[in-house]
Amino acid sequence: MIKTYEEALSFIHGRTQFKKIPTLARMKRFLKELGNPQEGLNYIHITGTNGKGSVVAMMRSILLENGLTVGSFTSPFITRFNERIEYNGVQISNDDLLRLVQKVEPIVEKLDCELATGGPTEFEIDTALMFCYMAEKRPDVVLLEVGIGGLYDSTNVITPVVSVITTVGWDHMKYLGDTLAKIATQKAGIIKRHVPVVIGNLPQEARRVILDDADQKDAPVYRLGVEFSGQKLNNHQFYAKIKYQSTRMYHLEAILGLGGDYQVENAALAIATVEVFMRQQGLTIDRQVLIKGLKETTWPGRLEEINELPLVLLDGAHNLPGIQALVKTIKDDFAEKEVYILVAILADKQYKLMLGELASLGNVHLVVTRFAGPGPKRPSADLEEAVKDIPTKYPVQVVNEWQLGISEIARQMSTEDVMIITGSLYFISDVRKLFTK
Incomplete structure (x- = not known):
């Protein structure tokens, strides 16, 4: 019972x-x-x-x-x-x-x-x-x-x-x-x-x-x-x-x-x-x-603003179309800014193509990480291996613990820059708990 x-x-x-x-x-x-x-x-x-x-x-x-x-x-x-x-x-x-x-x-x-x-x-x-x-x-x-x-x-x-x-x-x-x-x-x-x-x-x-x-x-x-x-x-x-x-x-x-x-x-x-x-x-x-x-509409984890200055956004762009939509937003709204992206993706998604989309932007600083995942059958992808063949303007940073990834980005960025934390919705869920305690 x-x-x-x-x-x-x-x-x-x-x-x-x-x-x-x-x-x-x-x-x-x-x-x-x-x-x-x-x-x-x-x-x-x-x-x-x-x-x-x-x-x-x-x-x-x-x-x-x-x-x-x-x-x-x-x-x-x-x-x-x-x-x-x-x-x-x-x-x-x-x-x-x-x-x-x-x-x-x-x-x-x-x-x-x-x-x-x-x-x-x-x-x-x-x-x-x-x-x-x-x-x-x-x-x-x-x-x-x-x-x-x-x-x-x-x-x-x-x-x-x-x-x-x-x-x-x-x-x-x-x-x-x-x-x-x-x-x-x-x-x-x-x-x-x-x-x-x-x-x-x-x-x-x-x-x-x-x-x-x-x-x-x-x-x-x-x-x-x-x-x-x-x-x-x-x-x-x-x-x-x-x-x-x-x-x-x-x-x-x-x-x-x-x-x-x-x-x-x-x-x-x-x-x-x-x-x-x-x-x-x-x-x-x-x-x-x-x-x-x-x-007055709100929706957690969808380009959700969790800090105003510097601007920090959470976006559960958990598949290729979602990442493509995010890339369009960065091009249209943040083209004049430096954008730091912390990303973790599930292994069963098209993560190489998703990373390629993000890496194609000249103003993006990419930081790849991993997270626990929803269970043993759906692990976080090994993005460190995936980014080795992807050309980027800035070197891709690899941080295995996402909490340290946030700290590392915060240390590098100015108040004029933008931080976007994206990828799996399960990852966004973990991050959101940290920010909304």
């Missing part, structure tokens, strides 16, 4: 993460045993290689500002598990999490015995806990972020009011496929018949797959750059001022609370999705509410 919050977390994290054959049958059976808590709620379902978390954060801020009650499910967490499940921006309490784990544990044990493939995975349990919590809270809308992909993701057991596909890039190829078309097919799995889908800036190969899927399901499509658009008005500024336009909203200007140029597209997606959702629900949205909601 699970009696404490710590035991509840151990139970969750002790489960297997993946099964060999992807299926939603196990998740559906699990939820049926729990009384189908997922039914009867309004969902906005979000997938994409990057940008999901930022889009969720902006939508949550806008919808709360508009007076709605909002549940959200995001992953991974930055500091503690409870961040994954929130109601009105407040994390699930330790007591509620413990109580819900106590509720699902007997069902998990039962399915372990009855199912040939074994009972639910870790993420399936996370998802079930969230559905149970939302069934109790009954928010006006649940912002539901997929874990991986979409088609067989354990969140894909609902019919949303709106689906969102932010980006399609190279990530989780072991599970999603080795071409952009295959990855896009997985992400298109969240598109439902007659349910509108909002899509971001997608590579042509992926875009074709998504649009074909939407067409087959008679799902209305809202495309960034076609039905709606967002552009930056204040070049070379870290916090973007954007102009948003759609077929129903003309010339909205807003300053974003999240830094980085890539947030311009994320903001446009968030506004467009809120527009579609509110219209589907027969609700109206005030322009001033949108402007205030965007400005």
Whole structure:
């Protein structure tokens, strides 16, 4: 019997993460045993290689500002598990999490015995806990972020009011496929018949797959750059001022609370999705509410400012598209500054390509390090070996303990310079604990 919050977390994290054959049958059976808590709620379902978390954060801020009650499910967490499940921006309490784990544990044990493939995975349990919590809270809308992909993701057991596909890039190829078309097919799995889908800036190969899927399901499509658009008005500024336009909203200007140029597209997606959702629900949205909601958005670990002078940023650019977005921000907003980057990446990512992107910038001083990693099966990459063949303007520094890496950079930089700590979200989580104690 699970009696404490710590035991509840151990139970969750002790489960297997993946099964060999992807299926939603196990998740559906699990939820049926729990009384189908997922039914009867309004969902906005979000997938994409990057940008999901930022889009969720902006939508949550806008919808709360508009007076709605909002549940959200995001992953991974930055500091503690409870961040994954929130109601009105407040994390699930330790007591509620413990109580819900106590509720699902007997069902998990039962399915372990009855199912040939074994009972639910870790993420399936996370998802079930969230559905149970939302069934109790009954928010006006649940912002539901997929874990991986979409088609067989354990969140894909609902019919949303709106689906969102932010980006399609190279990530989780072991599970999603080795071409952009295959990855896009997985992400298109969240598109439902007659349910509108909002899509971001997608590579042509992926875009074709998504649009074909939407067409087959008679799902209305809202495309960034076609039905709606967002552009930056204040070049070379870290916090973007954007102009948003759609077929129903003309010339909205807003300053974003999240830094980085890539947030311009994320903001446009968030506004467009809120527009579609509110219209589907027969609700109206005030322009001033949108402007205030965007400005007040916060999202830990995504170009998060943790020190002002000198500027220190945390950015969980944990895959190649994420690093490419960071590189664009450095080029656009910090081209005149010296930028010191401390980076640690998991060994199962495209770390050589990621390092190559960072090293290509003439104003970047690269410091590579390592961290504990989430477990023995997912270690930190040996970046010292990886950087040997990468040409850089400044010599790459290797510091095996990341805490010393921060100290070393602080000793070298001036107040005019910028420090960016990036790479794995697990690494960012470790660093953030140090800075936010």
